[in-house]
Amino acid sequence: MKPTPGVGMPVDGGLTFQHQYSPLGEYALKIYNWALMPIITVICLFVLALLIWVVVRYNHRANPVASKTSHNTTIEIVWTVLPVLILVAIAFPSIDLIAKQYKPAPKEALTIKVTGNQWFWTYGYPDNGDFEVVSMMLNVPGQPEVNPGTREVGTKPWDGPSHLEVDNRLVVPAGEPIRLQITAADVIHSFAVPSLWFKLDAVPGRINEKVLFVEKPGVYYGQCSELCGAKHGFMPIALEALPRDKYDQWVLTHPGGVIDGKDAAEAAAAPAATPAVATVPVDSPLAASTGAAE
Structure with a gap:
């Protein structure tokens, strides 16, 4: 998804908070x-x-004469x-x-695990087959290479601002509560997305949990907000919120990705397992025309 300029990201000369989407x-x-x-x-x-x-x-x-009142x-x-x-x-x-x-997420809420590393993020999807996505900042043209092997920002039409765009975004469904479980693999990091009013520390050996709710589809940017080492400033967060059907399609593109326990092949075969005529009333005009055709 291509980000909308000024939405979910800082703007030049901006004052006060970013516009909120939660x-x-x-x-x-x-x-x-x-x-x-x-x-x-x-x-x-x-x-x-x-x-x-x-x-x-x-x-x-x-x-010229000072008052001596004391009380x-x-x-x-x-x-x-x-x-x-x-x-x-x-x-x-x-x-x-x-x-x-800090109200707990509903029991049926989607769970996504966020892990901070020096200096990138890993996103795990335990409810969708337990696959993982590694997210690294894109290199900036004309500047020293930060992440070797990662492409430069601006080489794809959907790229957002430099120093904020990544190779693999955190993809979530829009319009529903999401249980984010956040931890770290090495030192303390902090997962923060200002336009979603979300900030939670990632602490090694501990899982912190908080509900994320994105009101509408879009791309929202943040950064690590805890000084975590030499590349602290090169550890952005790019979150892409999709409609639920588009999110399900994205999940099924990953090896091992499942939706409600079904992989891509099973999900594709599921609609064919239920005959369409089963939902048509026997006395309806459609049923009559179907019978005539047979």
Whole structure:
């Protein structure tokens, strides 16, 4: 799939978060835009106004005799209670977001295993025959070769930005929850895709699990977000979300790939095992015409 410019990737001169393509990301962005930023803006403007007022009103020229007031009960109560109320107001949506981020995946959700290596990713599909895909960054034309034997970015029409595109993407079905199990083979890595509001550490000897949900088909990019060695900056993530039927077709192109326990040959033969006429009512016009033809 060819990526859409500006979708699922950083853009030149971009501000704030990337546009979100997961329910959690949209919820988190709403909290940021409609709760956190207004509160932060009001606090900053209020503090700025206080500083200006103090500078103008209480400088040595305007106020040669300094006040000796050391306590003001009302002000002390206000500056203690008000921050507490602000923090409580922020806490409710924040705790709700955290709880939703770590809600377990449904029992029937597709499981994909992600393994961080120095310096590439391996994607395993235990529910689809347990085949694996190795994902390495494409080499950049005119720059030192990062991954020997890997082609250069731009040599295929579906390639995305340099330093983000890979030879084999993480392919997932769109529109359904996916159980990502993340680990590492050597040092700590971090699997992060900003436009999907997903970030989880890959720790050697441990499996961390989190639900991934991609709302619509597309290509979404991320990078390892944990300093993991010399080639840390050359360890991108390219995630391609496909409609379920296209995802099933992709799975069956891999040796050992299965869908619901059936390989490519069995899946191709499955429709023929059920005669089409079995679903046609006996008294329907179609049944009558079929009988006449026979």
